[in-house]
Amino acid sequence: LKVLSHIDSILRSPRAPPLIYRRSKGPVQNYTKENGQECGFEHLPLTIEMWADQLMALKDLHRSLRKLSLELVPWHAADPQDNRESIRVEDLQFVVDAILEEIENKEKNSQAPSLPTLRAIVSHFQKLFDVNSVSGVYPRMNEVYTKLGEMTNAMRNLHELLELDCSAPPTVVVDTVGKLCDIINENVTEQVQQLLGTQDIHSIIKKLEEHECFFPPFQALVQDLLCLLEISNLDDILPAVRNLK
Numbered sequence: 001l002k003v004l005s006h007i008d009s010i011l012r013s014p015r016a017p018p019l020i021y022r023r024s025k026g027p028v029q030n031y032t033k034e035n036g037q038e039c040g041f042e043h044l045p046l047t048i049e050m051w052a053d054q055l056m057a058l059k060d061l062h063r064s065l066r067k068l069s070l071e072l073v074p075w076h077a078a079d080p081q082d083n084r085e086s087i088r089v090e091d092l093q094f095v096v097d098a099i100l101e102e103i104e105n106k107e108k109n110s111q112a113p114s115l116p117t118l119r120a121i122v123s124h125f126q127k128l129f130d131v132n133s134v135s136g137v138y139p140r141m142n143e144v145y146t147k148l149g150e151m152t153n154a155m156r157n158l159h160e161l162l163e164l165d166c167s168a169p170p171t172v173v174v175d176t177v178g179k180l181c182d183i184i185n186e187n188v189t190e191q192v193q194q195l196l197g198t199q200d201i202h203s204i205i206k207k208l209e210e211h212e213c214f215f216p217p218f219q220a221l222v223q224d225l226l227c228l229l230e231i232s233n234l235d236d237i238l239p240a241v242r243n244l245k
Contacts, residue, residue, distance in 0.1 A: 058087045065095040073102045 229240040
């Protein structure tokens with residue numbers, strides 16, 4: 001009777017689910033406590049059987065959730081207590097939470113490129129920069145980055161030297177350098193013409209030919225005079241010759 005009374009107190013506890021306690025409406029078949037109050041236990045065996053079935057089904061549900069977890073999150077370590085006798089609801093909730101967390105992470109990272117996209121990018125880089133193997137991609141990337149830095153610095157310096165706007169495209173820089181070279185070449189031609197005293201290219205060629213004919217014998221004569229007079233400077237030739245007179 002004490003046991004029944006203890007069970008009855010548990011069933012009437014605020015923590016107990018309403019399902020496990022119902023007052024009997026049939027003939028008096030239930031046990032009676034010391035104070036004469038009824039204890040509605042006639043339906044309890046059926047409830048316990050239902051719970052037993054549910055507890056057995058928890059193991060099957062846990063096994064199915066573990067299979068699903070291995071498909072969705074295979075990097076999660078297997079539960080070392082998978083084969084234990086009793087499975088708690090907390091175990092199932094843990095597996096479900098892990099799966100939900102992975103799904104949420106996938107949704108957040110949905111913008112990340114897929115593996116085929118990454119392979120296509122690497123293949124395209126190999127074609128653009130003539131890389132034969134995947135292992136050569138990183139060295140060529142570093143080389144391209146270095147060359148790009150040198151090119152950027154050179155273009156920045158040219159913009160400053162030519163007093164161009166920093167947004168000027170490379171074609172403008174090349175055109176400006178070409179014009180500057182043309183101006184320099186024109187100035188050099190004018191200076192040569194002024195030096196030679198002629199505006200005719202044929203006259204320039206003739207003067208150069210005359211120079212080639214005259215200069216070697218003149219140079220040999222000067223060298224002989226320096227040796228004969230035992231002097232080393234051209235300016236000393238005339239004084240030495242006058243002294244001989």
